[in-house]
Structure formats: structure tokens, C-alpha cells
Amino acid sequence: MKNNNRIHKSSLGIVGFGAFGQLAARHLGQHFEITAYDPSLVVASSAEKLGVPLTSLRSVSQADVILIAAPVSSFETVVSEIAVACRPGALIVDVGSVKTIPSEIMRRLLPSNVDIVATHPLFGPQSAAKGIEGLKIAVCPIQGRRHARLAAFLRMTLGLTVIISTPEDHDKEAAIVQGLTHLIAKVLLRMGPLPTRMTTKSFDLLSEAVSMVQHDAPEVFEAIEKANPYAETVRRRFFELASELSAELETASRISPLDENGH
Numbered sequence: 001m002k003n004n005n006r007i008h009k010s011s012l013g014i015v016g017f018g019a020f021g022q023l024a025a026r027h028l029g030q031h032f033e034i035t036a037y038d039p040s041l042v043v044a045s046s047a048e049k050l051g052v053p054l055t056s057l058r059s060v061s062q063a064d065v066i067l068i069a070a071p072v073s074s075f076e077t078v079v080s081e082i083a084v085a086c087r088p089g090a091l092i093v094d095v096g097s098v099k100t101i102p103s104e105i106m107r108r109l110l111p112s113n114v115d116i117v118a119t120h121p122l123f124g125p126q127s128a129a130k131g132i133e134g135l136k137i138a139v140c141p142i143q144g145r146r147h148a149r150l151a152a153f154l155r156m157t158l159g160l161t162v163i164i165s166t167p168e169d170h171d172k173e174a175a176i177v178q179g180l181t182h183l184i185a186k187v188l189l190r191m192g193p194l195p196t197r198m199t200t201k202s203f204d205l206l207s208e209a210v211s212m213v214q215h216d217a218p219e220v221f222e223a224i225e226k227a228n229p230y231a232e233t234v235r236r237r238f239f240e241l242a243s244e245l246s247a248e249l250e251t252a253s254r255i256s257p258l259d260e261n262g263h
Contacts, residue, residue, distance in 0.1 A: 009033045013063030015078055016070040017043045017054070018217065019125050020095060024067060025050050027132060027158060035060050061085035068094040071219040072227045075102055079109045088113040091146055095119055097178060097220060098227040099167035103142050115144030118167055120174070121160075126212040133159035140167050175230035180238060182224050185210045 012032035014021045022043070025034055029050070036043075036052050037060040047054050060066065061082045070078045075096070086092065092114055096102050103118045110116055122136040137160045141147035147164075154160045165173075188194060188210050199207070213220075225231050 010065060011035070011063040012065045012067060013037070013060030014052070014067045014069060015057065015060055015082065016068065017047055017052070018069065020121070021067075021069040022046055022050060023125050023128060024069065024095070025052050031157065032065065035063065057081050058085045062087055063090070065091045065093065068092065068096075071217075072096060072098060072102065072223040073219060076105050076109070079105050083109045083111060086111070086114055090114045091117070091144075091150070093117050093119055093150070095121055097174065097223050099138070099140055099165075099170045099174075100229055101227055103140060103167040107142055110143070112143070115146040116142040117144075117147045117150055118142050119150075120170060122163075124212070124216065126215065134161060136161045136163060138163045138165050138170050140165050140170060142167075171228050172230050174224070175228050175234040178224045179228065179231045179234050181209060182213055182216075182221055183235060183238070185213045186221070189214055 009032055012028060012034045014024060014034060014036040015038075017025075017036040017038035018040075021036060021038070025036065028034065029052075034052050035055050036047060037055060037057045038047075044054060057078070058081070062085055064087075066082060066086060068075070068078060068082070075094075082092065088111070092106065092110060093116075094102050094106065096118075097120060099118045099120060103116075106116050106118070118140040120138040120140075122138060123132065128135060137154055139147060139151050139154070139162055141164070151162045151164065155162045188206070194207055194210070195203075196207075225235065
């Protein structure tokens, strides 16, 4: 009797069971029956600890909801395989850092009888270490109407702050928000080790920001800096302004106090 009275859980297939796929499984396990696919054998022990069965990409692609957490480099291949196996009425969601290119790929390759929503959780395992309530997620409707139900679930059930956007608007803002953060973090890490004793509050915050991204997989940085069509413009502008400031400081350093006083 108890089994008959249980509320049926929708199935969730996670494609890509790296750091973020595992984070998603931890927070969605009580809401879905989860299976996952990942070509790497390294994730097997993590999947076992989370109680998530690893299976084939074809099997995962037949879930009610498919969560794509695959790198941009393999995204089109993965979506092509999902397109062949997914069921009519499925909800397909990606969680990548870049939205314009993945959205175009999903819109082009996936069948017209599925709903597609491009999302970007504006957090990762480091920033979500103490929970995800109140953290932000961008939601970009691509195909179908279920983005509203998804947004409501993210907001009301998971406690996330939902930002509805278009893929283009997302990438324009992310080119600054993420592009500059990761770029500055990379530079500071190469200057390391950074001081930890005689620091200011502002430097501590900067160091905290660096620590949040320094353990990201290399493909995350690649996606943010290379797959975002707006990142190069922002990056060039940043370095141009840095060069201008450097030149101003060098010019000022050549003017002695005596010269300024006219002696």
C-alpha cells in the first residue's frame, strides 16, 4: 500500500557528472529519480556515494528532464545524440557558462516536440558550499512554454533568485561579470603566492574571489573567455585601459616633486 501511495517522481538524466553535475544531484535528489552519464570512469565513486546510477547516454536521454552539464567542446556532439534518443515532451536544460552558442545548437538539433531552456547557475561548488538558497540563476527560454514552471520550481522549491534573460543579453553581461573575474584571478594566481598576513579587507575579498574560481576545470575558463562571443571585446578593452593607466603612472613617476614646484 505504501508503494502505491508514493508520489511519482519525474526522472532526471544528468549528462556530464563532473563537479557541477554532482552538485545538481545533491540538491535535486529528493525531487527526481536521477541517473547520470559521463564518459570518465573517475566519477564512478562519486556517483556511488550520491546513490546515482551511471548509465549510457541513450538511456539518460530518455528521462523526463535532461540536464546537460557537458563542456562546450563536446556540447554539439552530446546534443546530437540526445536529439536521437529523447522522448516527445521532454524538458531539456543546459547549465553552461555561455548561452548564445549552446542555445543555437539546441534550437537547431533538438526536435520541435521538446521544451528547451538554457540556464546558467551563477554559482559553483565553491560558492554553494554552504547551500544554494538565495544564489542566482539565469533562465533563458528557447523553445516551448515550460520555462515558467521551471523558474517557479527554482525559485519556490530550491530558493534560488531567478533572472529571466535572453542568451545574447546573458553573454553580454557574463563577458564582464565572469570574463573579468576569471581573467583577474588567473593573473593574480600567476603572481602568487599572495600575502595572507598583512592584508586589508578589500584584499581579503579579492583573495576570496580568486579562491572561488581557482579550482574550476580548465574548460570552464576556456568557455568563459573563448566561447562567449562578447568576451574578446571586453578583454581587449580591459587591457587597453590597464595599459593607459600604466602609462599615466610611468609618466607621473618621471616628474619629480622639484619639477612640480618649479625649482
